[in-house]
Amino acid sequence: MVKGFFRRVYKGRWGYFFILPAYFFFAWFTLIPLYEGLKLSFYRSTLRGLTYVGLDNFRRLLSDEAFHYALRNTVIFVLIVVPLVLAISLMLALAIFPMSKRWQSVYRFAFYLPAVASSVVLSMVWLWIYNPTYGLLNYLTGLIGIEPIAWLGTVEWALPALALVVVTWTIGQPVILFIAALGAIPNDYFEAAKIDGATGWQTFWKVTLPLLRPTALFVLITQTIGVFQVFVVVLLLTRGGPAHSTQTIVYRIYETAFQFFDFGYAAAMSGVLLVLVGLIAVLQYRFLGREVEY
């Protein structure tokens, strides 16, 4: 068996050689920090030093109210943002795809721009939009008679307000992916459906959507992983407030490490997040990733 392993490695030696630099960076900047982080979760690590505490950090999580808030808020956030991003990006792609190449480029650029713009700059703009006294959103809602709302300052609205920001930031990549996927669907299927008398809606449900399933699965899994790790928008707009209503897991990890200097406990939270996100990704792939029949 060992001989067979080495034979296979030798056979693919050039492939391994070419991926070696990327793998080096992956190991150095991802695998090793991951290992060190998991190791740290078994220690009480403060500015004073390290003390081995075994599973104490994980036991603390069970009774940590703030962590429970963060977990709950993060799950709610994912349940709001991911379906919205999936649905809106698909609709936009369906609307953009029939356009000329020139207009496709314009809209792809427009929707992808937030993904490459500075998140700090975007946050400053959203702070202005959401400002309760001179913000754009209250001005627009005021035109239709709605009283000003402190979008980021109330428990009811803060999390949805952040969700809207994240949707606008993350929608670009799925739109581009869906447009590309639509372009890869052979026209024959649509012609066949037309010949068989299928309506537009039937064509969408029976032909387009099943053929977009692999792309939709990819978007679903990557968006879930990404949104579970939401941090910048919380840090810059609400810092977890008001009253913990926008506290998320990653923000709680940041607070625990950099404000309370409890690095071991923060590492334990990171470990829990890793397991949670990994589990969800595996479940999504297992239940939604069956092959499409052609």
Add this chain to the structure above:
Amino acid sequence: MRKRSLLLVAILLVGVVLGAAYAAMAQERPVTIRYWADPRFVSMIGMEDITKEPGDYERLQAQRFMEMYPHVTVEVQSLAWEDLQPKVVAAIMAGNPPDVLKDYLGRTAQYAHAGLLEDLYQILPPEVLADYNPSFLDLYTINGELHALPSHAWAAVMAGNRRVWEAKGVAHLLPDPDNPRWTIDEFTEALRAVAEPGALWPLGMYFSPDGQGDYHYLAFFWGFGANLYNDDFSAVALNSPEGVRALEYLVELAREGLIQPGSTTASAAELENMMWRGHVAIQGATLGIWNTLEVARQDGRVLTDVELFWAQHPHVPGVDRGLAVGPTGFAVFKQTDDYKRYWIGKFLEFIDSPEYQREYVLNSGQFPTRLSVDNPLVNDPHYAGVNRMLQELGAEDLGLTSPKYNEVRALLAPQLQAAILGQKTPAQALADFEREANRVLQQP
């Protein structure tokens, strides 16, 4: 003869080598000092063009020091306020902290409790330390060690726009400039007199979740006679009848629309902008707000007529409390090289000289910590007034040197937010704060 010649040449060569070695030793060994600073000093008076960005002023100082001592290199890094703690902590955990850090007492004290800082009593000469106000040295002494060199300190008051009250013909409701104190009832009456629903919320407040600016809402608690900590800082004491009354008062102000909407997640910068736009009439501040107003005017951000006045935070009759004081100092992280430690001490003496403290004071409106400083603001009426009030009423203790200062103050803000938003009653919010804070204080 030949042997003698060779011997002479050998002696000569040895002499030259020894002489060169001695000459090299006599010159100073190069040393590099990494200096990280907060971004307080920008647009310094008289140097506006060359101190536009945070760090420009500190680099000028470093340049002057390096010209005096060419073998010393000072590498300056200016950190944004929100980066001050995370970046320094990350550097500490990476085993690579800066050599010198200019920062707020509340943060440097945490590093001192972790045993990360040099004892400046061992580095700075007694004659230099003798020039410092002993009360500041006491404040900065933790476990018998001077953990940082106090440089300048703000005192927290309220700053308001007099024009708002004048426009409504109710300027008589403002406190007497010679004794700017007011009771809770007087303060509330003044707020109600200028409130305009939907346009002007008289009182600007913010309850930052990380505890920044906590002295502004704590001042209301003190005004009702409540204390943050007990005598030995082993437990919090805010959950008292006085504390509950104070929070009930703030909640009532919010319900009446006298505090600006969104206060629970507002930032200091947003609040200032609201004041320059005329949406807020008074807020907690330090004397530095006068400089801030000038900078805002130059940037074109002042959209209404502003004339600032200051007053103490309001109090219940019979309650005399002091002002919150927040000093900034220079901390030195532990060194292993005595030679470098010596030059860091020289650098500290340089950047906290009486001449530089004078510049710090002039540009920030803060108070010097050295007795020999020729204070340029001593005749400024606002400065003199605050100084007088400090002398009369003293300073309130924020618990800045408590080992759990950071954690405790980050636990209070969310509870206050919950009370302001009606998620909890004031009594419930303070009870929850007491439970969580005391648990943290009891941890080793």
